[in-house]
Amino acid sequence: MTLEVPAHRLSASGKPAGRIRQKNEQAIIQAAEDEFARHGFKGTSMNTIALKAELPKANLHYYFTNKLGLYIAVLSNIIELWDSTFNALSVDDDPGEALSQYIRTKMEFSRRNPQASRIFAMEVISGGTCLTEYFSADYREWFRGRAAVFQAWIDAGKMDPVDPVHLIFLLWGSTQHYADFATQICQVTGRSRLTKQDMEEASNNLIHIILKGCGIKPAV
Amino acid sequence: MTLEVPAHRLSASGKPAGRIRQKNEQAIIQAAEDEFARHGFKGTSMNTIALKAELPKANLHYYFTNKLGLYIAVLSNIIELWDSTFNALSVDDDPGEALSQYIRTKMEFSRRNPQASRIFAMEVISGGTCLTEYFSADYREWFRGRAAVFQAWIDAGKMDPVDPVHLIFLLWGSTQHYADFATQICQVTGRSRLTKQDMEEASNNLIHIILKGCGIKPAV
DNA sequence: GTCTATATGGTGATAGAC
DNA sequence: GTCTATCACCATATAGAC
Known part of the structure; x- marks a missing residue:
């Protein structure tokens, strides 16, 4: 369920990477994340990344x-x-407990890694050509397995018979919105940035509406 | 509540534009929409737009x-x-009726104008520097007015005391998700594109969960 | 392993012929 | 009003010195 690491990410000999290499690669990836999140793939230049990473462009x-x-x-x-957060959901969990936890975790992830969420979003929005390999048959299978968890909860009478697939999209869309559209949210609410408290309030609201909307007994 | 039309959009004399001009401008804007949606502002080249519009680049x-x-x-x-769809919501409306209608309209808009939604999304995600003028004090005022509609419904006991601001973000995020992340949705569901029927099912699910989640009596 | 210097092609923009 | 020809610049990528 992960992108295959390209061959050239290994050192030329195939041996584990050295210290300098690891440090430099990390600096480059960090800088690249910033730039790709702001300008997309085509809009980002290697030169800008190099400057931000404080390394020669040729490196x-x-x-x-x-x-x-x-x-x-x-x-x-x-x-x-x-996907790791989403994998935590299991048939044996109490739906109210598990979904509340998932929403809180996802929102906290959005708060701490907004750029990660944005790069993924821009990639998908612009057609996701770099992810065709990732969006494979495996991925569909994984998704069906996740949807099956909700179906099991429905069959057990623990929640309303909503469409599990659309419920997943609702969970993804509503939580990611706080990372991807943070600029707009800050502008309309007059904030300069979303604080941890803002995100907790948002989580509580989402949990209230989605759990009640699905007929799930809230966690105690 | 609209971006000011730049002076150069008017013909040089200030008179209404001629037929050829109108036709060419429309072709250019159409082609530009396609390209900006796929590659963002920086990633799009004037040359590509010109080729797609079948006009000389200098035009x-x-x-x-x-x-x-x-x-x-x-x-x-x-x-x-x-924003026109969102402006339709009014204090005097029945919440269940009005919100159902809003969700359906927004989803239909997402289906018919996915590129529009995507350009807006990419602009906001990448920082929205071109929208700072638009996200002005006026916009905040307009947003507060929209939130007040929900607050009025709450005060009248027509729905649960959820936070109106976060409810708006939930409505925006969950509906736009179907335009912006259509690629991902198609991949995980194994579809080649989202049909009108897909979108109607999605709307029905959203309406069920959000209305019930807010304690709103469904429309009859 | 690392970085300077450079090749090659595409970019936004414009001058000036029609 | 429209389009051809061209500018100055910046992009990715690489060859080869250290």
Whole structure:
């Protein structure tokens, strides 16, 4: 369920990477995340990334061969974190408890890694051509497995018979909105940034509406 | 509540535009929408737009002076349509009726104008620097007015005391998700595109969960 | 392993012929 | 009003010195 790490991410010999390499690669990926989140793939220049990483431009090509390789490396870094929260949901959980926890975790993730969420969003919005490999048959299978958890809760009479697929989209859409559209949210609410408290209030509201809307008994 | 139309959108004399001009400008804006939605502002080249519009590249500069002017023209075209649906909500409406109608309208808009939604999304995600003028004090005032409608419904005991501001974000986020993340939705569900029927099912699910979640009596 | 210097092609924009 | 020809610049990428 992760993007395959491209061959050129390994050191030329195939041995584990050295200290300098690790440090430099990390600095480059960090800088690239900032730039890709703000300008997308095509809109980002290797030069800007190099300046931000405080490394010669040619080094980026040394570590990642080309721009696409760097972009894929950034994306795979992100996606590894991404689905893990959603994997925590299990048939045996209490729906109210599990969903509340999921929403809080996802919102906290949105608060701490807004750029990760934004890069993923921009990639999908612009057609997701770099993710075709990721959005494979495996991914569909994984998604069906996740939807099956909700179906099991429905069959057990623990929640209303809503469509599990659309419920997942509601969960994803409503939580990611706080990372991706933070600029708009700040503007209309007159804030300069979303605080931890803002996000907790948002979580509480989402939990109230979604749980009640699905006929789920709230967690105690 | 609309972006000011730049002076250069008027013909040089200030008179209404001629037929050829109107036709060419429309073709350019249409082509620009496609490209900006796929590659963002920086990632889009005037050349690509010109090729898609089947016009000489220099014509774009003739009609819109520069790239930013064209982008703003596209954005203002979009935003005019955008808020109009949300303005329809009024204190005197029945909440169940009005919200159901709003969700359906918004989803139908997402289905018919996915690119519009995506350009707006990418602009906001990447910082919204071109929208600072639009996200003005006026916009905050307008937003507060919209939130007040929900507050009035709450005060009248027609719905639960949820936070109106977060409810608006839930409405925006959950409906736009179907336009912006259509690629991901199609991949996980194994569809090639979202049909009218898909969107109606999605609307029904959203309406069920959100109305019930807010303690609103469903429309008859 | 690292970085300077450079090749090659695409970018936004414009001058000036029609 | 419209479009051809061209500018100055910046993009990605690489060759080769250290």
